[in-house]
Amino acid sequence: MDDRTQGALLLAVGGVALRLGLTGEALSYVKAGLQPLLVISGAVLVVLGAVAVLKAFDGSAARHHDHDQGHDGDGHAHGTRVAWLLVLPLLALLLVAPPPLGQFAAARQSSAPIVSTRTTYQPLPAEVDSAVPLAVGDFVLRALYDEERSVDGRPVRLVGFVSDTEQPGGFLLSRFLLNCCAADARAVSVVALSPEVPALDSWVEVVGTYEPRPGADPGAPSAEPPQLRVTSITPVEQPEAPYEY
Numbered sequence: 001m002d003d004r005t006q007g008a009l010l011l012a013v014g015g016v017a018l019r020l021g022l023t024g025e026a027l028s029y030v031k032a033g034l035q036p037l038l039v040i041s042g043a044v045l046v047v048l049g050a051v052a053v054l055k056a057f058d059g060s061a062a063r064h065h066d067h068d069q070g071h072d073g074d075g076h077a078h079g080t081r082v083a084w085l086l087v088l089p090l091l092a093l094l095l096v097a098p099p100p101l102g103q104f105a106a107a108r109q110s111s112a113p114i115v116s117t118r119t120t121y122q123p124l125p126a127e128v129d130s131a132v133p134l135a136v137g138d139f140v141l142r143a144l145y146d147e148e149r150s151v152d153g154r155p156v157r158l159v160g161f162v163s164d165t166e167q168p169g170g171f172l173l174s175r176f177l178l179n180c181c182a183a184d185a186r187a188v189s190v191v192a193l194s195p196e197v198p199a200l201d202s203w204v205e206v207v208g209t210y211e212p213r214p215g216a217d218p219g220a221p222s223a224e225p226p227q228l229r230v231t232s233i234t235p236v237e238q239p240e241a242p243y244e245y
Contacts, residue, residue, distance in 0.1 A: 003056035010049030017042025027241045028100035030181040100242040103163040103201040106174045106187035114140060114188060119147045124154065131157040131207045135244045136175035137188045143210050143226035151210045158228070159205045159236060162198050163189060170194045170230070173206060178243045185243065194230035205234045 020026040021039035030038065121142055124132050134142075134156050142151045164172035174189040176182075193211060198204050208230040216222070 003052055007049045007052030007054075007056055010045050010052060012049075014042045014045030014047075014049055017045060024240060027243070028098070028182070031178050031243065031245050032241055034180070100238075101176050101182055101185055101187075102161055103174070105185075106161075106163040106172075106176070106189070109187050114144065116141050116145045119145055121146050121148070121150060124150055127155075128157070131155040133157045136160045136173065136190060137177050137244045139210075139228075140188045140190060140226055144222060152212075153209060155207060155209055155231070156228070157205060157207050158190065159203070159239065160190075161203050161238075162200055163187065165197050165200050167191055171197045172225070173204070173228070176243045178245055182243075188244075189225040191225050191227045192230045192233075193227055194233060196230075196233055198233060198235065203236050203238045205236045206230050207232045 017038050019042075020029065021035050021042055024035075026035050026038050118141065121138075125134070126132075132151075132154055134151075136158050139151060139156060139158055158173060160173040160175040162171050163174035170191055170193040172189045173192045174187050176185040176187050178185050192206050192208065194206075194208075206228065208228040211227045211229040213224060213227060216224075
């Protein structure tokens with residue numbers, strides 16, 4: 001790989017990082033707190049790539065002179081052409097960014113229970129339009145582990161995507177939790193008990209009330225997601241930040 005190819009690759013990687021960071025598309029891959037770092041690293045890579053390309057072109061006259069003196073550059077040129085193929089996936093990412101994780105990824109995760117050592121939680125947020133707005137992950141943890149049973153009998157409002165429409169009596173409403181980036185994402189889900197079943201992978205806002213499973217032991221880890229008796233379903237656009245943290 002020659003200097004020009006290396007510089008071009010740096011430019012391409014930096015350009016992708018800048019585009020993702022500056023447009024907000026980075027939120028499909030990393031948590032919001034890492035977005036400024038992505039922009040900074042992208043800018044650094046662009047500068048380094050530009051410097052490398054300029055230096056490579058400045059030295060091109062000397063390389064042509066060596067070739068004219070009889071040096072065989074066929075193997076080197078072939079390696080350079082192969083190296084340029086590495087740029088193609090980056091160009092594709094610049095033109096068509098993959099969507100955030102959705103029902104396809106959620107359906108392929110294990111059903112291991114969500115484990116938490118917390119048993120007490122902060123007071124619920126104030127109601128908005130007669131329902132408490134909660135993150136899906138927060139609702140799941142409160143439903144499974146909150147000793148004070150803060151969500152019992154309280155109408156809550158959740159926003160997520162439909163990850164399974166084969167649930168008896170309803171569907172799965174899911175959201176991905178991120179520690180750092182999409183590589184460590186884990187789906188959390190709620191069984192939405194409703195006669196109305198939205199389209200798979202669509203984003204919806206549901207309002208409902210926690211309904212304990214018969215014979216469930218509060219506080220015991222369970223692979224079964226908690227249930228929500230739904231009173232209303234509203235289609236919504238995918239949030240700008242599709243993951244929870």
